[in-house]
Amino acid sequence: MSEPDIDTLTEDEAKAELARLARVIAHHDRLYNQEDAPEITDAEYDALRARNAAIEARFPALRRADSPSLRVGAPAAQGFAKRAHGAPMLSLANAFSAEEFSRFFDTARRFLGRDAPFSLVAEPKIDGLSLSLTYEAGALVAATTRGDGAVGEDVTDNARVIDAVPQSLRPPFPARIEIRGEIFMAKADFLALNDAETAAGRRGFANPRNAAAGSLRQLDPRVTAGRRLGLFAYALGDVSQPVADSHWQYLQRLRDWGFSVNPYSERLTDEAEAAAFQAGIAERRGGLAYDIDGVVYKIDDLALQRRLGFAGREPRWAIAWKFPAEQAMTVLRQIDVQVGRTGALTPVAILAPVNVGGVLVTRATLHNEDEIARLDLREGDTVRIERAGDVIPRVLGMIPDLRPPGTAPFHLPDHCPACGSAAMRPPNEVVRRCTGGLICPAQRQERLVHFVSRGAFDIDGLGERSLAELQACGLIKSPADIFRLHAHEADIAAREGWGTVSARNLVHGIEARRTLPLARFIYALGIRRVGANTAKLLARHYRTIDAWRAAMREATIIGSDARLALGNILGIGPAIATELADFFIEPRNIALLDDLLREVRVSPDDFVASASRLAGKTLVFTGTLTHMTRPEAKARAEALGARVTESVTGKTDFVVVGADAGSKARRAAELGVAILSEEAWLDLARNEA
Numbered sequence: 001m002s003e004p005d006i007d008t009l010t011e012d013e014a015k016a017e018l019a020r021l022a023r024v025i026a027h028h029d030r031l032y033n034q035e036d037a038p039e040i041t042d043a044e045y046d047a048l049r050a051r052n053a054a055i056e057a058r059f060p061a062l063r064r065a066d067s068p069s070l071r072v073g074a075p076a077a078q079g080f081a082k083r084a085h086g087a088p089m090l091s092l093a094n095a096f097s098a099e100e101f102s103r104f105f106d107t108a109r110r111f112l113g114r115d116a117p118f119s120l121v122a123e124p125k126i127d128g129l130s131l132s133l134t135y136e137a138g139a140l141v142a143a144t145t146r147g148d149g150a151v152g153e154d155v156t157d158n159a160r161v162i163d164a165v166p167q168s169l170r171p172p173f174p175a176r177i178e179i180r181g182e183i184f185m186a187k188a189d190f191l192a193l194n195d196a197e198t199a200a201g202r203r204g205f206a207n208p209r210n211a212a213a214g215s216l217r218q219l220d221p222r223v224t225a226g227r228r229l230g231l232f233a234y235a236l237g238d239v240s241q242p243v244a245d246s247h248w249q250y251l252q253r254l255r256d257w258g259f260s261v262n263p264y265s266e267r268l269t270d271e272a273e274a275a276a277f278q279a280g281i282a283e284r285r286g287g288l289a290y291d292i293d294g295v296v297y298k299i300d301d302l303a304l305q306r307r308l309g310f311a312g313r314e315p316r317w318a319i320a321w322k323f324p325a326e327q328a329m330t331v332l333r334q335i336d337v338q339v340g341r342t343g344a345l346t347p348v349a350i351l352a353p354v355n356v357g358g359v360l361v362t363r364a365t366l367h368n369e370d371e372i373a374r375l376d377l378r379e380g381d382t383v384r385i386e387r388a389g390d391v392i393p394r395v396l397g398m399i400p401d402l403r404p405p406g407t408a409p410f411h412l413p414d415h416c417p418a419c420g421s422a423a424m425r426p427p428n429e430v431v432r433r434c435t436g437g438l439i440c441p442a443q444r445q446e447r448l449v450h451f452v453s454r455g456a457f458d459i460d461g462l463g464e465r466s467l468a469e470l471q472a473c474g475l476i477k478s479p480a481d482i483f484r485l486h487a488h489e490a491d492i493a494a495r496e497g498w499g500t501v502s503a504r505n506l507v508h509g510i511e512a513r514r515t516l517p518l519a520r521f522i523y524a525l526g527i528r529r530v531g532a533n534t535a536k537l538l539a540r541h542y543r544t545i546d547a548w549r550a551a552m553r554e555a556t557i558i559g560s561d562a563r564l565a566l567g568n569i570l571g572i573g574p575a576i577a578t579e580l581a582d583f584f585i586e587p588r589n590i591a592l593l594d595d596l597l598r599e600v601r602v603s604p605d606d607f608v609a610s611a612s613r614l615a616g617k618t619l620v621f622t623g624t625l626t627h628m629t630r631p632e633a634k635a636r637a638e639a640l641g642a643r644v645t646e647s648v649t650g651k652t653d654f655v656v657v658g659a660d661a662g663s664k665a666r667r668a669a670e671l672g673v674a675i676l677s678e679e680a681w682l683d684l685a686r687n688e689a
């Protein structure tokens, strides 16, 4: 179905369309959050929200009170305010066995002077963090963390950007109600977030619960909005009027108001059913999308709950039956180093196999070298490990008394175990990274995907999957191999899923890119910190591939003129200069470049300014300029195709002399280099622009 163009909408049409979008987006929110059954892709969902925002931008007066765009909060100014809970948020008694479980309900029966068993509601215990949501007249007015149970932190702004938190209740609803639930992060989202965090050089989260807590307790709600958080509602706090007779009924009301309730929740007619339920959930546990650490059993009848009340801070009517302890001791046999797709070196503990809560564990994460140093872990140590939720077991610490003699502290290697390139850890980063880039087999796939991507070689028909496939069958080992694929056209055509047409299209797509501009070529190499803009600056400054390569080779020497000149290019700076030098210092990168340049032709960049009289000229500024700052003058000269250098040499074309010029002006005179006054330079720049 094609949607009407936003620019041609009448006011009435826009109004109708906004109403439709509010309804449709709410519908998809419900499917996604409540029923775990989205009907549309994330991209389609984002497109709906974008369309809503665009129409609102054109007709600001038509923005609806329930507009999806209002669900984005403003950044909080400072730390979290404290807020008291209407009814306290309690903790639960724990049971670790069937006996403890039975004893708990026997006590409740004695308390009530009752013989009959209880009907219970069983709910998987989500390993997240509890949140209390206050609604007034159906609208969310406050979100508060558990805190000490009486007073928590005000995280309302953040709750407003979490799609799983209903911003309003579907009627009918009581005038005022506190609804409690668990905020959590799905295991897959946690792993993706940690990948992104470590790729960015930051420390990841230890487990999904920490990730959820860290995401909710953000001072900047925009960070919260970028994280995918779920919510299962399960408890009632303070309420202005009774809303249900039983907990089971309350769960149904929660669904009616628009909350997700855990789909595995069940009503048990008798306590005797609990053991089977517990076993069933324990079996399911590994396959759930989120972490659970047990099952909560509540007496269903709310009148009985009121009569039972509390013992201290624990209700007498609910208990958490936890899964068996998840810690174990074992021997850390070895610390392996893995190289990730982005070149990050990650230490992994290889353990003597041990059963932890029913799962055989042989490996555990060690995060990074700082963590290993903090725990003083050495190969041969006896360590305590924990299955952090269900996801990745981790090492909690070592037992000093059990350390065998002759152990040595562990250090990450300074060379990549996958390719032997230097592995560097930049200051202020926690991750050590292989500098091998394209020559590192662990990084090759990611690098090749970048190499053929839109801003780089932009090769049609060579996507992530075909790259992986052609690597697996040995046809691509290096970027240059891509340009030799034409010799294997028949082999490719014969592969399953290809055929002559696809193979020919691929070869044509590659041939069409055998020549490309210098900036794209530099960008395609995927040198760290050298993005599309930096590549453009380099191409503009050095102009040809030969000049660039020659300068980079010289720039590998710290303190060389070439290195200083590189770091002085506006927008480059010493950190990028170091990355470039690290790339060119590696002989295998040089070999890779030579190999690639046998296959492709790199054209000088076609800058508009190349026709200017300053194009290709080398300029030096000296003295104090009165009409523009030095960086501005430099940027102007570079935009006109000139190179700006710091020192005056025989190759300098002009020296622009400001006030109080010193030795550079004298040197220019000695060498017979043309000297321009600031005014003359301004005229020249103006006429060229």
Ligand SMILES: [Zn+2]
Binding pocket: 339, 416, 417, 418, 419, 420, 421, 434, 435, 436, 437, 439, 440, 441, 442
């Ligand atoms: Zn490597």
